[in-house]
Amino acid sequence: MTLDDLRIFAAVCEAGSLSAVARDLSCTQSAVSQHIRRIERELGLTLLERRPRGVIPTYAGRILQTAVADGIGGIDLALSRLRDLLHGSGGSVRITTGATTVRHFMSEAVVTFRQQFPQVNLEFQTENSSRGCFAALASNDADLAWITIGTPVRGIEQRPVIDLPWVLAVRTDDPLASKDGIDPADLTEIHHIRLPENSTSRSRLDAQLDRLGVRLNSTTGVADWDTAILLAELGLGHAIVPALPGWQQTDHRGVRLIPVPGLRPLSVGWAVRHWGALSPSARSFAETVTRSMTRGTSDPPRSVGHTTVPHDTGPA
Template sequence: MTLDDLRVFVAACESGNLSAVARELSRTQSAVSQHVRRLETELGLPLLERRPRGVAPTQAGRILHRAAVQGLGQLDLALRQLRDLRTGDRGTVRITTGATTMRHFMTGAVVRFRREHPDVNLEFRTESSSRSCFDALAAGEADLAWVTIGAAVRGIEQRPVIELPWVLAVHAADPLAERTLIEPADLSAIHPIRLPGNSIARARLDGELGYLQGPTTSVADWDSAVLLAELGLGHAVVPALPGWRAADLPALRLIPIPALPPLPVGWAVRQWDALSPLAREFADSVSSHAEA
C-alpha cells in the first residue's frame, strides 16, 4: 500500500469513473485499475463495485475512503507546512529573553520582520535571567534567546552581537551628576540598586567591583533600576541600553564608567546550523538593528 495507491483510490471513489480519474491524473485506465487492485489484494476485500456506468465504493471501500481522506488531508497539510518552513514563508519563531530586551533591542527588527512575514508566528517568552533562557533552550521551549553572554554552557552556542558600556544612573540633583565620567573607586560610597544575584550582569559587575557596600535595593531588570535612580532612591550601575535618551529622562544623568569592561550581549541557541530559515532571518535582523 502506497500513498499513490491511496490517492488514486480516493479519486476513484469521488469521481465514480476510472476513465475520468485516468484523464485527471494523466495516466492510463489500466494503471488506475492496477492501483485499486493492489489495495484489494493487500486488504483481501473488494473496495470498488464495478457498475455499467462507473464504479462505487463497497462497504470496505467506504471505510478505507473515510480514513484515507482524513489521513491524506493531514499529510498534505503537514507537507505544505514543511515546504513553508523550508522556503521561509510561514512557521513560528520562539524567542526567550529578559523583560526589557524587546524595548531596547528588538523593536525595529520586530516591526520589519512582521511586515515582511505577516503569516509567521512570533512567540516571546520572558525569563528573569540569562540562565533561565539557557534552560528554556535546553528544554526545546525556544529557538532563540537574547542573553548576556557568559561562560560556556553545555549544549548551548552563544554569539555576541554588541558590547554595552557601563554607566552610573543618578538623579540630576545628586552630587555625582556633574561628573563627566566615573571611576570605579568613586562607587564605594554609592547606595547601589542591584540586579538579582542570579544575573550574569550582576556577577560580572561584582567580579569587577566586588560587593558594593551600603544600603541596597534589588530589582528584576535594568529599566527598574534606572527608574529608581531617576526617583533619587539610589545609584544604578547599568549597561548603556539603546533607547535611554537624555531628552526622555530629564531628571536622570547617565555618566560613563570607561574603566569597566563592556558587557557583551547577543544570541544563544542550541545549534545554529539547525535553526529554521525564519529563525535565522529574525536573529540576523535583530543583530543588524542592534549593531546600528
C-alpha cells in the same frame, strides 16, 4: 529502544522521579517504568538507581543522559525546521528574553521583520535570567534566546552582538551629576541599587568590582534594569547599569547616565542550541536584530568554537 523511550528516560533523569514524569505525560508510573526497562534490557545495564525519594542516573545512565540530551535536541530542531520548510515562509519563531529586551534591543527589528515576513508567527517568552533562557532552549521551548553572554554552557552556542558600556544612573540634582565620568574607586561612596542576584549582568559587575577592590553600600534591590533607573531618578540611590540602546535621555529627564570607563563593557547577544539547525525564519529574525544593533559599527565578532567573543572585550 525507541525515540519515545529515550525522551522519557531523559525526562526522568531531569525530574529525578518516575511519578513526576507520569503526571506530566498523563500516564501511569508503570508505563514510564516500561520505557526505562526496555532500554536497560537492550543495553544490559542498569541506568537508574532507585532512592527513597526518587531516582538518580547510574554512571551508565549519566553517559546516556548526556548523549540523549544532545541528540534529541538536534532531532527536535531538525523536525521544527522541516515543518517550517513545509509551510514555506510561514512557521513560527519562539524567542525567550528578559522582560524589557524587546523594548531596548528589538523594537526596530521586530517591525522590519514583520514587514518582510507577515506570515511568520512570533512568540516572545519572558525569563528572569540567562539560566532560564538556557533551560528554555534545552527543553525546545524556544528557538532563540537574547542573553547576557556568559560562561559556556554545554549544548548551547552563544553569539555576542553588541557590547554595552556601564553607566552610573544618578538623579540630576545629585552631586555626582556634574561629572563627565566616574572612576570605579568613587563607587564606594554611592548608595547602590543592586541588580538581580541570579542575573549574569550582576555577576559580571560584581566580578569586576571585586577585582578592583571596590565594595558597594547597597540597601535596595531590583528585578530589572529599568526599575533601577526609575529608582535612581526618584532619588532612592545610584544604579550601575549597562547603557541600553533603547534608553533615551529624554525618557529620563530627572536622571543622568554617567560613563564608568574603568569597567569593561557587558556583552549581549544570541544563544541557540545549533545555529545550523535554525529554521529559515528564526535565522532571518536573528539576523534582522543583529543588523539593527550593529548598524554603523565595524569589526564583527570573531568565532571561537561554539562561542563567539568580541575583538576587544573578553569575559567580564
